[in-house]
Amino acid sequence: MDNAPSDRRIVIFAHGSKDHRWQLPFTELATELEARLGVGSARVAYMEFISPTLMEVAEEAVKDKKHELLVLPFFLAAGAHVAADIPVQVAAARKRFPQLRIELAPPIGEHPSVKALFRQIACEYALATATRPAAISGRWIAEGS
Secondary structure, eight states: OOOOOTTEEEEEEEOOOSOHHHHHHHHHHHHHHHHHHOTTSEEEEESSSSSOOHHHHHHHHHHTTOOEEEEEEOOSSOOHIIIIIHHHHHHHHHHHOTTSEEEEOOOGGGSHHHHHHHHHHHHHHHHSOTTSOEEETTEEEOTTO
């Protein structure tokens, strides 16, 4: 286990969907981060449609005696949500909990490593033989599917 500051929590901030299948990758990631960084080091928050919201996660952080949140938007690019909606929610949480330092990171899709991974995956798909099913990252993709 890595040593993360015990008073810091990373917030995986996603759009939100009532579809449990959509939520699963984010909850799995939070669980994996907690296994690596320590219990209480990661939470998922959703911008809309479902709980917990960023405000709820901030309130929980204060109760848990955390002093810092790192909000990591799990968005592919800086569109309207990243440029306007998320900063408004962060500002509201900062105002309500001034004792909590809240840092807003750029959207994860703009990280150079994520961009490189996207290029790699796109090339795998592009170079797959179109005349037969191709194994791509452990999944079978059939022609026309």
